[in-house]
Amino acid sequence: MERKKLGTDLSRIQRHSDTKINGLEAKLTKLTETISTQKEEIKALRTEKKALDQKQTRAKESLQSTRKELRSAVVWEATKNGTYTREARELFRCLLQAGCSGARVADAIKACGKTFGVVIKRLPSSRTVFRARDEGGQYGIMQIGREITMCEGFGESSDGTTNRKVNLESRHLHYLAPTYLPGVDDDDKSTWKPQSRFGVVETALNHQAETQFQGTKAFAENVAATYSNSPLARRDGRTMEINDYPRKIEFLGSDHANDAKLKVEKVGDWREDVITSDIGEEVLQLVESGEFVGSFSTLREEDINLAYQQATEEIRPQAGEVQVDKTTARKLVAKVIGQAKLDSMTEAERHLLLGVTFAGCGAHKDMNAFKYGVVKMMAGWAARGQPGPVLLANKANTTTIQLSDDTNTTAAKAAIDSSSRGGVKLTSLAGALFNHSDDKKGYQDKHVNFMGTRKRDLYGIQHGGHFPDTSNTRFQSHSYAAAELVSFIHDYVDLLETTRDSKDSPGFNHMESNIHKGLLDVGTVAEMAAMGLLGDSVSWRFLAIIRGNGKVRNALDPDIAELYRRLPAFCDAIAENPGILLEGEDSPGFDWSKITLDGRPWIDRHLVATIRTLARELPDLLDCISDIFSGAAQGWRVFTSEFTPGGPFDLLTPKQRKRLYIPATNDENEGGLGSIRVWQRYHPNATAFGFSNQKRYERNNTSNFIKKLCTQEDDIYVMRLVRKINSSGENIRFREALVEEMNRKAGEKRKKDEEAAMKRQLELERLTSVGLAMDRDEINNMTVKQLDDQLKIHRKILMDEVLRRVLQKDLPTKVFKLSAVLAAVSRNQP
Template identity: 50%
Template sequence: MKKWEKEQRTFKKLRLKVKQLDSQRRQAQESLRSANFKLKSLKTFRSTKEGIFTPEMRELGRRLYSLGCSAENVGEAIKTCADAFGISVTKTPSRRSVLRFRDEGGFYGLIQLGREISHSERMGECSDGTTDRKTTYESHHVTYKCPTYLPDVDDSDSSTWTHRTRFVTVEPAVDHTGKTQFEGTQHLAAEIAAAYSDSPLAKGDGKTMSADDWIRKEEFQNMDHAADGKKKLEFCTKWKKEVLTEDLGNDLLDYLETGELHSRLASLSDEDLAKAKADATYFHLILVNSTILIFLNSSLSTSQADIDRETSRKLLTHALGEGALEVMPAALRDAMLAITFAGCCAHKDMNAFKYGVAALEEMWEKEGKTPPILLANKANASTIRLGDPDSAAVRAAETSSTRGGVKATMLAGALFNHSDDKKGYQDLHRRFMALNKLLLYDIVDNSRFADTSNTRFQSNTYGSAELITHLPLYHELMEEVTDGKVKPGFNHLESNLYKALHDIPTLTELAAITLYGVAISWPYLRTVRGDGTDAVRNILDDDLIELHRKIPAFCESIAENPNQLLQEPSSTNFSMVTLDGRPWMDPSAVMAIRILASELPELKSAISAIFSAAAKGWRQFTQEFISGGPFDLLTPEQRSELFIPATNDVNEGALGSWRVSRRSNPNITAAGFSNKTRYERNNTDRFIAKLCDDADHCYVRQEVRRIGASGENTRLQENLLEAQRKRAEANRLKKSEAARKKREELERLSQVGLIMDHDIIMRMTVVQLKDQIKIHKQILADPILGKTLQKDLKTKAVLQVAVLSAVEQNKE
């Protein structure tokens, strides 16, 4: 019995254990199912919510597109990466969706620009233009202080802000005139203002931006030295004056409407008035301007029967603003209205170099020396060779042909680094020069020849230095080129370059150009562009201002004593031969010139010519730096707060990127490129992550869809602009042709001459009489004939009477 009870208790324990294990099994299975569900959920990237791609997926699509993945392949790239990580994606975007994501990124960039401009105290604008496939494109950037949008930084603290140059757009334009550029700026300001002001972000900030805010805060423009840029500056200065005048008038009118102005004026003592007159603020000065008060009182009592209230207020506002500006101290008024112009330093260097090269070309004739060999193109060379030396055709061919050092570097660039990579000897040149430089000089150099086929800053000075330094190697390379042909011999381009590299006057110019580069041009751009980091230099830095004031005199000192460039300076005396006082940037080029100098009898004259003319160029293009000039007129606050980029490289680079992008992606529009570039270069991804919420995302999606549906910023719009440009060009040519014909007609009539003799007039033919009528009309501006129509002068007798009457009138 005891054994049975014992077994029964054991059995009960086992059953309880089984029950417990079964419960644990069920719990484990439930946990496993839950874990599998969570794992599957974690392994699934849900790219949509309620049928709309999530902000995270849109951001991922933008980043992949920005990194170079084509819009067609973004979806497949996402799926491939997800498979590699063991993740499934519920839906991937199509090409059309990716391009929409891109455009949304650009629209976020517009909102960002509007917010930053509305919060900044001052800003500046820079722009540039180029022509691509016969269409003009304008690039725009703005510079101001703005937040960094770093996660751990308080962006509301303006002390954390830094100066940044923001990309705005590359857009097509009808032409590159100052007026068109100005209208483009106004359009951009309105577009940015609307994008930000209508956004939920602006409502949350409690701020808006108007198009006029752009010009209110614009205090400088940085661009090339072309006349169109100066014309645009005039338009912008006028716009700023109009806006600030209206602002001043509105402030005063608002103050008047409070009823405080009269009571405050009545309480002013003579001492208060004297103090107000000495005050620099416009408001106190307005309080003592009785002229404006009289106008104000009379305007308020004027009947509104003929003028509506809005028009009356606008006229009154303008008058008040004009009065405020008139009584304001001149220094304060000028500082408030001024837009400081700062020319691109790279263009200053290029323009001064042009002055020097022009002087080199003139030097040979002035000194009666044999000029460089003529390097005519194929057609002109044939005309010169086969024609009569005294014929007009030969003289025209010689006049239109060029010669000299710059021409030689252009020929070398066309042969060794052609803009079309299917032409020239690019690879042969690199292999030959790299091997020989290594064997002969132990120099590792696999670089290309200077890019003189395109417009590149300093390319001619670099090309000159390369040719003059390794002249024997280039002689050998040219001979190897011709020997390697099936039919040995030079073509016309090769023949011209070979002749130039053996011509003493041409080599003299190459040497002078090289010395200008190592002494002035290269150190100058090394200084204004900084240490090579991404940081852009401020043109208002004290050392850059002193540098620009120093350059003309420095060039003249070398022009007066060219020997100092041909002698080795002491290690502490480079300040006499290089602009920045540092050692030669290319000592081998200087050494090669010194060795070759004995064979170049006119080298010193060439050095003096290029440096003295460059000094004139530097004076011409550094007017803003002179003592008492625009930069000296800036207030201490403006000097400390303004950041003007020293070069216009950002726009040059943007336009170059546009052309490269268009070659690799022919279907991209300027608007699509701008949206992509704005997102990439302006830290827009940080801006979105830190400041934008669901309401902003919804607003951006709706606006981009609306713009897409409206046809704005499409290829069609660019085609319409191109058609408009062609019509404008046709009208311009038509007017030019009409003006030319008018000039020729006036010259012909001048040769015909005015006839006053009665008998001669009576013997004239109808054609001769008509010529006399034209002389009286077009040259002498006869008032009677000027009103006479051609249909009233049909017969010869009538023409005779008209001419005789005009003669009598002229005698009186």
């Protein structure tokens, strides 16, 4: 029993122990897992702590670096090793471009630094600023040289003017060129765009064709030398020689002056001379290499031998002459051979190879056509046997006419003949009064305030504006002035009369009186109405088309050629039916394409409405319209020769037409010459060289060219080049040459005057010895030479007023001369 109980107790104790042991084991396992987890956590915490320690270390280092950079950032280092950096020089040029004076660039940089909390350690002098400007311009010359070597062909446009009695010549180049945009392959010609590159505005001794031509050659030489000597050219593996200019030039653009056309001939001769030598040199190389085939097969071997013989004869020294060097001899041989090759070509082949196309300015064409129209309109009065517009004589002539009892007197006739009249005369006077080129003269703001108020109150026109600038040379300023005066004719009369009555001593001055008289004259108003209609129908629209909404069009565009070709017929059609311009839109068969050049409604509807209202008071209006459009048609035919079918533009190959960009106007050069005149008002001591450098950098995308292609090596080259140019004394030499030219002209003038005076004296002595003939029978038996002598005696010795105003061409035959002598005898009979 006891044993059984003991066994039960042992079993219970065993079970209790197992349970307790299992519990302890489970607890131990749990504690082991907890310890393991905590170890992992401790490890992770240690890793995190280490990362935080490293982050803290880096943050401290970054903080120190940032503080160091901040300390350096508040100080602008404009120089490196004593030389202003490229970035600094770029900043100087940008400030000049923004209009800052060179002497104030340092002040501007200092003020900006103070505003931004930046310390400026070194500021540039005005001399440094201007050197940076000139360096930018010389980079532009280098850019032009590189682009000429890359392009297949280009054109040059030019124009000239005078400023302060010194001739100025402007030159632009036109070709396909890279854009220098980031990420664009500039060697890929498919990315190139038509560009107009500012070349130069430079002083010249005169505006003769030879001087212009020599200016082009000097510019070409400068471009070739600047690029070829640069590190950029060495990296490109290219050079430019001066003859590359005539090799690639394919057109010249300018106005229609004779000197411009003569320059085209000179450039054409230069191009022919260079290409002739090129052809000869190529033939020589083929012959010397044993190859004489292909395109030169038209030249026979005996032709080559003959060319050698001719060239040898040319270079063989005569007695006492120096032997010609081998290089010169080879060039002469090449030229003779090249000429032989050219002589074997057809005229079309020669033109294709050598031709230089002339491209006239479209704006000048329109100006000249408008002038042709005005001249014919003014001559139309006499042709119709009508008196024409009222005389608008100047003050002196008016006094002479008024003091003459009879307008048939010699003095009165001379005053009338030398006075002007008509629409253009009135618009000129109105421009001088209402918007004088000198802003201290004329009505100026009085006109703007009075007419601005009238237009707003009576017509709902919010923009009054200034009167068209006829005091300066502006395209179509006279047609705009005519339109303005006709549109608001009664208001301008009121302006003059109100001004007259508001004076302390009421009354018109002479100019006001002339304008008032012209505004009330039906003939003058009729001419101005015709001028305004020609402007709205043709000229204003034509200029808008060829200028392409702010960007000058390519004259080779097909629609431009078509426009030029239909202009004469368009003007002729209106000349034949002038009343079509006064018809309303509700008229049967009304068609805008027959009335306006672009087929669109009137630009100035108020003008046309006013003319329709005034038409019944202007009996000669239709005749004036017909004459001015007929004359304009004649002008368009004269000045559009390059656009005639089969003309110079039609002879260009498709390849040339695709690559050439011929500006339809000469606005770039007109603008360049206008810009330098304005620029010199604010920079009176500046030179054309400085102006050209600044504008070349601004207009030619030179900044991007420098950033993309140029290195520090190029910077050093350009810096040295500018210093060399500035120390060359070029400006001094030009001033000396200008004075020498003035003295030469003065000397020639004095010499001619002395020779003329001597000739006059000898002629008077001879005429005195001939003697005055008063016997009519004797005069009737005189020869033509004797009659001429008698006419000279009456004109030069007796000072006959009538004969002094008669030209030699007015007395073409003996009958006329005899009649004139007999009439003079009657007038001078004692």
